[in-house]
Amino acid sequence: MGKRGYHHGNLRQALVEAALELIEEKGPTGFTLSEAAKQAGVTPAAVYRHFDGREDLIAEAARQGYEIFSDLMEYAYESGQPSALAAFEATGRAYLAFARKYPGHYIAMFESGISVNRSADLAAVANRSWGVLERAAADLSQHIPADRRPPASMFSAHIWALSHGVVELFARNSPGNRSPFPPEDLLETGIGVYLRGLGLIPGDK
Known part of the structure; x- marks a missing residue:
């Protein structure tokens, strides 16, 4: 080095x-x-x-990471339009791409123990990235009657957790964790199963 x-x-x-x-x-x-x-x-x-100290330095690395992450998520969301499903799936793929390309930022953001509420700037940019996925989720559920529509914040959080799990287990060369399928395929099929279960996309015939 x-x-x-x-x-x-x-x-x-x-x-x-x-x-x-x-x-x-x-x-x-x-x-x-x-x-x-x-x-x-x-x-x-x-x-x-x-x-002020190491945590302050890591928090700034995390803040910069969220800036990059938010830009990637927003680009993915826009590139998937006008299809709500394509936009939603693109944001999931953007998560994997970010983790691969910016591992230091990813670790600072999600594995350092630094709270996103450590500073107003960090919280704001973190909320911006979460907001993109929630917006994509809301678009996807518009065809469901309001009284039967799952909260966009709930299922966007589930997809975030699914994306994070795929990254941690299979996209970052974790020792002992190998999958016979590419992480992108795991995520896409997982999202498909989940969304069909919620009635957000049609089931296979």
């Missing part, structure tokens, strides 16, 4: 990028601020000009 430098006063971002590399390598609790400082090419004292 090579040392990162910083230029033109961009120390804060250099520290975030150093933390992301360390998170991927050692996990969110496996590195110190001193290691992040060394990775960024500065003294440990310099870190405290920008972050």
Whole structure:
């Protein structure tokens, strides 16, 4: 792992990028601020000009991750239109794609123990990403009478949990967990079974 430098006063971002590399390598609790400082090419004292401690640094990595994640989710949602089902399924695939492409951010967001309510900015961007999936869920259920319609927040949360489970077990090379099917296929078929059970899409004939 090579040392990162910083230029033109961009120390804060250099520290975030150093933390992301360390998170991927050692996990969110496996590195110190001193290691992040060394990775960024500065003294440990310099870190405290920008972050109160390691958790503050990880929270910023998570916030930036949610920004990327929200953009990907929104793009996936829009690319699936005008079909409500295609838009909904695209957001699930975007979850898998994000976890693969941005593992450091993913870990900071979902495995670090950092609460999304740690700061107003972090909570806002996290809610933005959840809102995309909930909006897709609401679109998908419009054909069901209101008195029989499951809450969009409920089944979007179920799909989020299903996506997260597929990522954790089969999309991140977890030791001992192998599937004979690609993670994308597992997620798509799982979503299909779930949505048919709720009556949100027609059953197979």
